[in-house]
Structures are given as C-alpha cells and as structure tokens.
Amino acid sequence: MSIRRVYVHGAGRQGPDAWPRVDPASGVFTAFAPEASVGQQAQQLVRDIRDARPVVYAHSIGAVPVALAVDQVPVRGLVLVEPALYDIARGAEPIERHIAIVSEARAQADAGDLRSFWAILRPLMFGGPFDAATWDRERPVAERWARTNLPWGHGVRERMLRGIPMLVVTGGWNDEYERMAGLLAADGAQHVVLRGARHRPMDLPAFADTARAFEASLSTQTAAAETRSPTR
Known part of the structure; x- marks a missing residue:
C-alpha cells in the first residue's frame, strides 16, 4: 500500500522549501494564507485530508492546526517536528x-x-x-x-492525538520542546532527538532515515491487521 503524505509548514518557510530533505514529489505541501487563523488552518486541513488518510508531517506551530484537524478526521500517522503544542504543557x-x-x-x-x-x-x-x-x-x-499566530490558547489536548501512531522529532536544544515531546512520548508517541539543527531537525540527513523507519512500522502494522482480518 502506498503512503500518502501531507506536509504542514511552521511559521517560516512554506512548500518544499520548508522540508528540504523531502522529495517534492513524495506528497502534498500545505500552504496557509498569511492572514489565516489557526482555526481556519485546521478547517483547511480537514478538507484536504478528509478522504486521504495520509501520514501528516508538521513542523512547530503547524502541529497546532494538525492536532485540531485530526480530532475530526482520521489519519494513518503523524510525524511532528518540534511541535509547538504549548496547550498540553501549561503550568510547566x-x-x-x-x-x-x-x-x-x-x-x-x-x-x-x-x-x-x-x-x-x-x-x-x-x-x-x-x-x-x-x-x-x-x-x-x-x-x-x-x-504571527500564537501557538497557545487553541484548546489542544492530548486526547486529540491519543491512539494515532506518532513520531516526535526534536533537536535537543530547548527545554520547552523537549517538555512537550516528553508529554507526547508518555502518552505513547515515539520520540527521537536529532541534534545539530536546533529548531529544524528535518534539515539533517538523519531525518529522512528516521521518517522512513517510522513509515515502515506503519506499513508493518497495516499488513498485520490485514492478515488478521477475515476474508470477505
């Protein structure tokens, strides 16, 4: 089964420029209008992924509308890179x-x-x-x-992501992102630290291998599930 991918940018670069280690032909690159609110971004994602069940990649604040969207429509998996999910870590x-x-x-x-x-x-x-x-x-x-939109105050909760296979990649440079990643890992996510690019670990050569290994695990899970399913 081929894997559909959707790439969601953070507050800076957009399109393939935001994911330099990704083959531009490997998926769909979401682009948000500069004036779009987080809620509007989430609804755009809902429309984009409703029938695709993709693996969604999101960087930084891009993880916020993604979390709101996957609370409404199913996805196959999530790869969150330095996700700015401040709402799940309030009080720290x-x-x-x-x-x-x-x-x-x-x-x-x-x-x-x-x-x-x-x-x-x-x-x-x-x-x-x-x-x-x-x-x-x-x-x-x-x-x-x-x-720029602020990444807190949007009502994101851990339950929105619970049960979704998830890889969280951080750069090991900032206590805030490590704290948020740790909370997601405690709830079942795989957490990998790739040092050397600070807030953009997807710029490192190791990112592609890490993402491929995660996607391979999804394919294995799908194949196992199909093997267990009764023949119709």
Whole structure:
C-alpha cells in the first residue's frame, strides 16, 4: 500500500522549501494564507485530508492546526517536528516563562510600539540583544512576527492525538520542546532527538532515515491487521 503524505509548514518557510530533505514529489505541501487563523488552518486541513488518510508531517506551530484537524478526521500517522503544542504543557516553568515573555512583547506591538516588541522578542526567539544599528533591516521581520499566530490558547489536548501512531522529532536544544515531546512520548508517541539543527531537525540527513523507519512500522502494522482480518 502506498503512503500518502501531507506536509504542514511552521511559521517560516512554506512548500518544499520548508522540508528540504523531502522529495517534492513524495506528497502534498500545505500552504496557509498569511492572514489565516489557526482555526481556519485546521478547517483547511480537514478538507484536504478528509478522504486521504495520509501520514501528516508538521513542523512547530503547524502541529497546532494538525492536532485540531485530526480530532475530526482520521489519519494513518503523524510525524511532528518540534511541535509547538504549548496547550498540553501549561503550568510547566519553561512553558509559562515563554508565554509570559511573548505576551509582554505582543502587548507592546498591540500598543503600536514595534521597537519595544522586538527588543523583548528578539533575544527570546533569535538570540542576541536588540541592536539599533540593525533595526531598519530587521523591522520587516519584527512586523511579521507581531502578526504571527500564537501557538497557545487553541484548546489542544492530548486526547486529540491519543491512539494515532506518532513520531516526535526534536533537536535537543530547548527545554520547552523537549517538555512537550516528553508529554507526547508518555502518552505513547515515539520520540527521537536529532541534534545539530536546533529548531529544524528535518534539515539533517538523519531525518529522512528516521521518517522512513517510522513509515515502515506503519506499513508493518497495516499488513498485520490485514492478515488478521477475515476474508470477505
């Protein structure tokens, strides 16, 4: 049985550019409109995968609409890369610290002070302090991040993913993502750490082999189930 794949991007690159180690002919690459809410993204995914039962790959915040979508339609499996499922880890210190800092920054942006927004967000998300000398060059990036959907507050719960074969890949660099991955692993997911690319472990050569091994396990499970099924 051939495996259908759907690739869901995070907050940055879209299309095959978001998955450089993936054959562009190997699946369908979802692209969300820049102004689409997380709820709208989820409904787009529901329409895209309703009858396909694919393996869905999702990076970072892309895992949020995926979680909401698979609560409505079945999929064969999930490959979540550094999934930003903050809603399932509320209360944990690194999670709450991140949310508090981003909330403070967004309040500055909402008040019209984009420079103060960037002074707070830049060290958290990109490392290094705000630099007035580079502000003109970085301002478009700040404007985009001030409008980007936040990955919490969407009602994602572990039960939405429970029972779905799942591979979670993290980069081993950030306590927040490791905490969220650990919760998914405790609920039955396979968790693999690929170090060397921080938030984008799918850029590493080992990612393709890891994904293939997971998909092979799905094919084995399907074949075993078909063998046990009575002949009609």
